Amino acid sequence: MTTSVSIIVPTYREALNIPELARRIDAAMRPTGHPFDLWLMDDPSGDGVERVVRDLGCSWVHLVTRTPPRGLGFAVLEGLRKAPGDILVVMDADLSHPPERIPDLVRAAEQPENHLVIGSRYAAGGTIDGGWSILRHINSRAATGLARLFTWVKDPMSGFLAMRRDILDRAAGELDPIGYKIGLELIVKCRCRKVAEVPIHFSDRQLGKSKMGLKEQIRYVVHVRRLARWKYGELARFAEFGFVGLSGVVVNLLVVTLVSDQLVRMGFAESARLNTAVTLAVFASMTTNFFLNRMLTFADKAPGHLGREYLKFIAVCLLGGVLNWWVTTRLAAGWKEITLGLQAAALCGVAAGMFFNYIGSRLFVFRTKRS
Ligand code: GDD
Ligand code: MN
Numbered sequence: 343m344t345t346s347v348s349i350i351v352p353t354y355r356e357a358l359n360i361p362e363l364a365r366r367i368d369a370a371m372r373p374t375g376h377p378f379d380l381w382l383m384d385d386p387s388g389d390g391v392e393r394v395v396r397d398l399g400c401s402w403v404h405l406v407t408r409t410p411p412r413g414l415g416f417a418v419l420e421g422l423r424k425a426p427g428d429i430l431v432v433m434d435a436d437l438s439h440p441p442e443r444i445p446d447l448v449r450a451a452e453q454p455e456n457h458l459v460i461g462s463r464y465a466a467g468g469t470i471d472g473g474w475s476i477l478r479h480i481n482s483r484a485a486t487g488l489a490r491l492f493t494w495v496k497d498p499m500s501g502f503l504a505m506r507r508d509i510l511d512r513a514a515g516e517l518d519p520i521g522y523k524i525g526l527e528l529i530v531k532c533r534c535r536k537v538a539e540v541p542i543h544f545s546d547r548q549l550g551k552s553k554m555g556l557k558e559q560i561r562y563v564v565h566v567r568r569l570a571r572w573k574y575g576e577l578a579r580f581a582e583f584g585f586v587g588l589s590g591v592v593v594n595l596l597v598v599t600l601v602s603d604q605l606v607r608m609g610f611a612e613s614a615r616l617n618t619a620v621t622l623a624v625f626a627s628m629t630t631n632f633f634l635n636r637m638l639t640f641a642d643k644a645p646g647h648l649g650r651e652y653l654k655f656i657a658v659c660l661l662g663g664v665l666n667w668w669v670t671t672r673l674a675a676g677w678k679e680i681t682l683g684l685q686a687a688a689l690c691g692v693a694a695g696m697f698f699n700y701i702g703s704r705l706f707v708f709r710t711k712r713s
Pocket of ligand 2: 434436438547552
């Protein structure tokens with residue numbers, strides 16, 4: 343039995359690109375002998391795409407006019423569920439992804455050992471159109487770097503993919519439409535250990551406009567965070583707590599500098615100036631840490647009474663501070679002879695204090711579970 347192939351293309355204002363896309367898919371797929379169809383998952387674009395598809399007169403081209411919620415991730419997921427093919431291909435409408443490579447992706451996806459196949463810009467032999475700005479390069483590399491939390495594939499950001507339906511079914515109800523980097527979402531949630539990369543030439547879009555801006559980049563960071571929570575659970579939460587702590591260090595340094603400068607100008611005496619500046623800095627950083635942890639690290643907990651949570655958090659942090667001080671002074675006394683003994687002791691103190699703060703925040707401050 344020959345395997346059928348469904349090609350899923352999310353579209354928003356891509357009417358201009360559809361005729362050439364369909365023509366090139368047809369030319370590429372027909373010689374393979376695979377039955378194939380195309381699913382245009384359109385978020386109402388008002389650009390006459392219905393007319394364009396009708397004029398094509400191809401029974402294998404299906405236009406799905408979506409209802410809200412709109413968005414790339416929603417569109418692709420709906421397509422993956424709707425399309426009937428044994429092999430599912432996802433690609434962009436703007437011809438950045440060459441339809442001529444679909445047969446290669448399909449062939450690789452048919453291999454039982456491959457869980458997912460990616461049309462890859464960065465695999466050996468892959469290329470991109472010239473004229474990328476430095477900023478676009480940096481962006482693309484930074485995004486790829488973040489993806490290293492989950493995978494070592496060379497182009498995890500690619501939106502050109504192929505997989506067998508049985509692999510997709512592994513993630514059943516777990517795929518998250520907010521997960522708008524669909525390749526990464528599939529790698530993590532379908533537990534794809536073996537990912538094959540087929541090199542492609544990635545062309546710049548010729549017609550229409552890109553939808554990727556700052557908003558999409560923020561969405562990506564949110565997506566990575568969700569995936570980290572899904573894959574690493576408590577460890578990811580602890581890492582977030584650590585990042586919030588780092589931001590607190592920055593706040594602390596800023597406040598201590600600004601306040602101390604101000605007090606010098608106001609003619610404060612040395613010790614009063616230091617005491618005031620340090621105290622304010624410590625409370626400022628505990629306060630920003632509190633709000634960030636409440637909004638991010640423990641966002642999945644139902645918020646309790648704000649004031650009470652704040653006081654509990656401060657209490658936990660002060661105890662953590664005492665623990666930090668105690669561990670550091672104890673160890674430093676014993677490590678007097680060792681080079682950098684004091685610094686090593688201080689690091690241990692920070693670790694002990696941070697661990698205490700985490701456990702305290704988790705079990706005592708932000709403990710109510712959202713139902
Ligand atoms: N239905 C729907 N709804 N489709 C959308 C939406 C939306 O809100 N936003 C974008 N699309 C479609 C576009 O019509 C296009 O077919 C595809 O998604 C990619 O959008 P582009 O605007 O062309 O984005 P890009 O070129 O910056 O991003 C592409 O390259 C990235 C790698 O550089 C995409 O393939 C990404 O998935 C890929 O990671
Ligand atoms: Mn594009």
